[in-house]
Amino acid sequence: MMHRMDRSVYMDYAATTPVDPRVTDAMLPYLTEHFGNPNSLYTLGRDAYRALESARESIAAGVGAQPQELVFTGCGTESDNSALIGISQMAAERKSRRHIVVSAFEHHAVLHPAEWLAKNGFDLTIVSPRADGVVHPGDLRAALRDDTALVSVMAANNEIGTIQPLAELAEAAHERGALFHTDAVQALGKIPFDVSEVGVDAASFSAHKIYGPKGAGVLYLKKGTPFRPLLMGGGQEFKKRSGTQNVAGAVAFAKALELMLAEQADEAERLSALRDRVVGGVLDGIANTRLNGTGPKLPGYANLIMLGCEGESMLLQLDSKGIAVSTGSACSSGSLEPSHVLLAIGCPAEEAHGSLRVTLGRFTTDEDVDRFLEVLPPIVERLRSMNPLYERMYGA
Ligand SMILES: Cc1ncc(COP(=O)(O)O)c(C=O)c1O
Structure with missing residues (x-):
């Protein structure tokens, strides 16, 4: 695909998009x-x-x-x-x-x-x-x-x-x-x-x-x-x-x-299906995860919480595997404050720290989603194993 380097996966279309x-x-x-x-x-x-x-x-x-x-x-x-x-x-x-x-x-x-x-x-x-x-x-x-x-x-x-x-x-x-x-x-x-x-x-x-x-x-x-x-x-x-x-x-x-308008209906369907794969894959495949915001959503948008993980750590580990996602709004990255959006919808601050925003777009493929779902679980597992409080707080 013309906008992707070898093996790199861009999943931050809400931050910005490549010029078509x-x-x-x-x-x-x-x-x-x-x-x-x-x-x-x-x-x-x-x-x-x-x-x-x-x-x-x-x-x-x-x-x-x-x-x-x-x-x-x-x-x-x-x-x-x-x-x-x-x-x-x-x-x-x-x-x-x-x-x-x-x-x-x-x-x-x-x-x-x-x-x-x-x-x-x-x-x-x-x-x-x-x-x-x-x-x-x-x-x-x-x-x-x-x-x-x-x-x-x-x-x-x-x-x-x-x-x-x-x-x-x-x-x-x-x-x-x-x-x-x-x-x-x-x-x-x-x-x-x-x-x-x-x-x-x-x-x-x-x-x-x-x-x-x-x-x-x-x-x-x-x-x-x-x-x-x-x-x-x-x-x-x-x-x-x-x-x-x-x-x-x-x-x-x-x-x-x-x-955008010419392709809106088809893209909405395609991106909703890809998003459902991301959300389903995370919620079914990784324990102690949940989706933020139950209201109707833009196609291709998912904000997920992995309890017991730091969003920034997940982001950096995913980046080292060539996957770009966000922990919230890119404009406020660099700050360790929990997202004001997640706090506004009642998400506790300690949970908001474990959020990942995954936003899909025009050049996202099924293979991108496969790669994300393959790479994320071991990262979450490793980060949780390094968190001394994880078992006590969220363990089965
Ligand atoms: C909801 C919303 N409003 C405003 C902006 C700012 O737009 P721009 O980056 O063109 O200044 C953004 C971009 O991050 C946004 O997501």
């Missing part, structure tokens, strides 16, 4: 002969402008938006930050609403700007998902206030893959006059997602989770949504995000999404 060669082919001309600035008036610039706008139209059609409702950004993190800060500050100014609500297992790209807002004049309420890995609409309703400006709940979680009831959550926010943003970075292209069907006011997307390049994001802002830009300057992107646009990134994003 069809995407590279589509974007390359905009790095070479069509290199113009889309804001220049001569032919080279106009060519780039046309490519940018056609990418915008194609992505808009893919997510059920109008083209002028999409803003190209530098990444999913920028889309999240812009939505949280840009919308909340405008809502506060125009409507004197100074309360925001986010879920406890959001990506840090949402949590940190929410905490920043809380230090800068806003009240912040954090709603916990339940043990199934789902934010229940009744729990959100209980957190809403008459002065709630914005609610942000992700479309699907990046560590456990659970899909959120967005339409109901957005409706609950709207009932109280609040706006609703969703971080759809993980969900985009993997499950049906249409901004007008779910009724969100803002949504964040990123190209590198869907076989596009890193450093290309999109922010959907429903027409009329109050918004103050984070980046000011030349007034590009309808004055909502200044900076010369990443034309090649936009073209790549559009191609990547087109492929």
Whole structure:
């Protein structure tokens, strides 16, 4: 397989994906002969402008938006930050609403700007998902206030893959006059997602989770949504995000999404079957293991706990055998804190330390799963044998 070194197995598609060669082919001309600035008036610039706008139209059609409702950004993190800060500050100014609500297992790209807002004049309420890995609409309703400006709940979680009831959550926010943003970075292209069907006011997307390049994001802002830009300057992107646009990134994003949507149904079936093999193999083959999050999940996502093992140790041992997995969100790796997502769904801290996130994708094969299921059990056994507490705590 073209993206795999000999014997190496990549099972961390939620962290990032390789760029699909069809995407590279589509974007390359905009790095070479069509290199113009889309804001220049001569032919080279106009060519780039046309490519940018056609990418915008194609992505808009893919997510059920109008083209002028999409803003190209530098990444999913920028889309999240812009939505949280840009919308909340405008809502506060125009409507004197100074309360925001986010879920406890959001990506840090949402949590940190929410905490920043809380230090800068806003009240912040954090709603916990339940043990199934789902934010229940009744729990959100209980957190809403008459002065709630914005609610942000992700479309699907990046560590456990659970899909959120967005339409109901957005409706609950709207009932109280609040706006609703969703971080759809993980969900985009993997499950049906249409901004007008779910009724969100803002949504964040990123190209590198869907076989596009890193450093290309999109922010959907429903027409009329109050918004103050984070980046000011030349007034590009309808004055909502200044900076010369990443034309090649936009073209790549559009191609990547087109492929995701064309292959969505088949891939969902294939990846769900592979995921079931991973989960079945671990739960049946290794004692004292369990799966996190019982709610509906993105195809190909599994978050497993091997009691009595350190996630980091498993990760490094798997890596030495050429298998790449994660212990949670890659963005917070390097920290030994247990995952905030697992804690949010009620997983005890000592168990959360033993978690492995396995996420499968376009280039995952049956042989990859075979290899993983062959290599993991002896690693778990060895680590447990080195843990003096294992027998006492979990032994039969
Ligand atoms: C749910 C979620 N939101 C936001 C991001 C950040 O996206 P980006 O890496 O494009 O900044 C990620 C990526 O890790 C993610 O999984």
